[in-house]
Amino acid sequence: xxxxxxxxxxxxxxxxxxxxxxxxxxxxxxxxxxxxxxxxxxxxxxxxxxxxxxxxxxxxxxxxxxxxxxxxxxxxxxxxxxxxxxxxxxxxxxxxxxxxxxxxxxxxxxxxxxxxxxxxxxxxxxxxxxxxxxxxxxxxxxxxxxxxxxxxxxxxxxxxxxxxxxxxxxxxxxxxxxxxxxxxxxxxxxxxxx
Amino acid sequence: xxxxxxxxxxxxxxxxxxxxxxxxxxxxxxxxxxxxxxxxxxxxxxxxxxxxxxxxxxxxxxxxxxxxxxxxxxxxxxxxxxxxxxxxxxxxxxxxxxxxxxxxxxxxxxxxxxxxxxxxxxxxxxxxxxxxxxxxxxxxxxxxxxxxxxxxxxxxxxxxxxxxxxxxxxxxxxxxxxxxxxxxxxxxxxxxxx
DNA sequence: GAAAAGCGTTGATCTACATCAACGCTTTTT
DNA sequence: AAAAAGCGTTGATGTAGATCAACGCTTTTC
Numbered sequence: 001x002x003x004x005x006x007x008x009x010x011x012x013x014x015x016x017x018x019x020x021x022x023x024x025x026x027x028x029x030x031x032x033x034x035x036x037x038x039x040x041x042x043x044x045x046x047x048x049x050x051x052x053x054x055x056x057x058x059x060x061x062x063x064x065x066x067x068x069x070x071x072x073x074x075x076x077x078x079x080x081x082x083x084x085x086x087x088x089x090x091x092x093x094x095x096x097x098x099x100x101x102x103x104x105x106x107x108x109x110x111x112x113x114x115x116x117x118x119x120x121x122x123x124x125x126x127x128x129x130x131x132x133x134x135x136x137x138x139x140x141x142x143x144x145x146x147x148x149x150x151x152x153x154x155x156x157x158x159x160x161x162x163x164x165x166x167x168x169x170x171x172x173x174x175x176x177x178x179x180x181x182x183x184x185x186x187x188x189x190x191x192x193x194x
Numbered sequence: 195x196x197x198x199x200x201x202x203x204x205x206x207x208x209x210x211x212x213x214x215x216x217x218x219x220x221x222x223x224x225x226x227x228x229x230x231x232x233x234x235x236x237x238x239x240x241x242x243x244x245x246x247x248x249x250x251x252x253x254x255x256x257x258x259x260x261x262x263x264x265x266x267x268x269x270x271x272x273x274x275x276x277x278x279x280x281x282x283x284x285x286x287x288x289x290x291x292x293x294x295x296x297x298x299x300x301x302x303x304x305x306x307x308x309x310x311x312x313x314x315x316x317x318x319x320x321x322x323x324x325x326x327x328x329x330x331x332x333x334x335x336x337x338x339x340x341x342x343x344x345x346x347x348x349x350x351x352x353x354x355x356x357x358x359x360x361x362x363x364x365x366x367x368x369x370x371x372x373x374x375x376x377x378x379x380x381x382x383x384x385x386x387x388x
Numbered sequence: 389g390a391a392a393a394g395c396g397t398t399g400a401t402c403t404a405c406a407t408c409a410a411c412g413c414t415t416t417t418t
Numbered sequence: 419a420a421a422a423a424g425c426g427t428t429g430a431t432g433t434a435g436a437t438c439a440a441c442g443c444t445t446t447t448c
Contacts, residue, residue, distance in 0.1 A: 169424080170425075171425070171426080181425085182426090185428085186428085188426095189427075
């Protein structure tokens with residue numbers, strides 16, 4: 001099960017990890033299985049893990065007073081999952097993270113992460129590059145939310161992550177895009193064909 | 195003029211830089227003055243600098259087909275400015291960055307930044323922490339754009355960056371918040387008093 | 389110091405998208 | 419095998435906020 005993570009990191013770094021590094025990863029990342037609908041994290045808890053998804057899919061969301069879910073992140077295999085801010089600062093997370101399919105994850109706890117992983121220069125470097133890429137992606141999402149129509153946001157996502165439409169039900173994708181399921185349905189029915 | 199940057203870094207690191215480090219910063223960061231309305235970066239150019247604002251204020255924005263500005267970032271003294279993605283990847287920036295007041299900046303070029311600065315462990319570490327914080331901030335902006343009303347977004351900004359309302363004209367702040375100047379004006383007139 | 393540009397405000401109208409509601413189909417639960 | 423929950427669709431109606439337009443005030447320009 002750690003093979004996937006090791007292959008991922010080899011690929012990200014463009015080199016092959018030593019046996020020693022591989023063993024370190026195996027000792028730090030604990031495998032965990034979650035069934036569909038199980039929570040990885042609940043609103044109000046401190047996030048105590050950094051997770052790498054080996055198989056399955058998750059959603060990250062808040063719930064407003066009227067009970068509506070607002071999806072803010074979607075994650076599938078080979079993505080990192082967790083509330084990084086809560087994890088790093090030790091403050092309670094405002095988010096829920098829940099399995100949308102059965103999930104296998106590798107979890108690193110806070111101490112292992114800070115004391116062991118982030119002291120490995122190459123892994124630390126990789127994390128920094130990922131954080132930076134993530135922030136590039138987020139700027140685009142802010143800009144998109146301010147300037148694009150619902151239809152344009154749909155097309156962008158369809159182009160960038162076509163696999164999402166196979167993996168997540170439509171009402172989840174709609175929320176992730178900041179629109180209702182009815183609006184997304186109408187977009188797909190109508191001028192949905194770009 | 196480098197004093198401001200050195201004080202900023204000392205503060206961020208919680209320690210005092212050596213004379214040697216100070217000289218390094220002085221040799222890498224070149225001071226530049228810009229007058230109100232001057233561009234630091236124009237749409238389509240590659241961003242070739244990482245900038246630290248010593249005095250003044252800037253806006254970062256795109257312009258749509260109808261000529262409307264969409265403000266995506268606002269920066270004042272002691273903030274970093276530039277298009278990090280363009281800077282790191284060498285791709286043309288979609289953004290304009292323009293002085294809103296007369297500005298003094300310290301600019302580090304790409305080579306100096308990569309070869310010199312990011313090899314100083316402490317400075318590199320500081321940059322990584324800032325990038326991480328920035329990404330925490332961006333997630334909140336995405337979530338706010340999807341879930342909050344115009345009025346709620348206004349109150350949030352007013353609470354978080356009250357100084358913006360002294361520094362930037364209202365139509366710029368409105369655009370940064372993803373609303374029109376008319377809407378912001380009505381919010382402030384009406385239930386503007388939270 | 390006259391003209392022009394920039395800024396904020398207010399009113400009237402328009403529209404993209406949300407909300408509410410009902411229905412059929414499929415999947416899951418028991 | 420029946421009941422219930424989840425999902426996508428379609429129609430009718432509502433609304434937050436955009437757009438368009440006009441007006442005063444201040445600041446900048448020449």
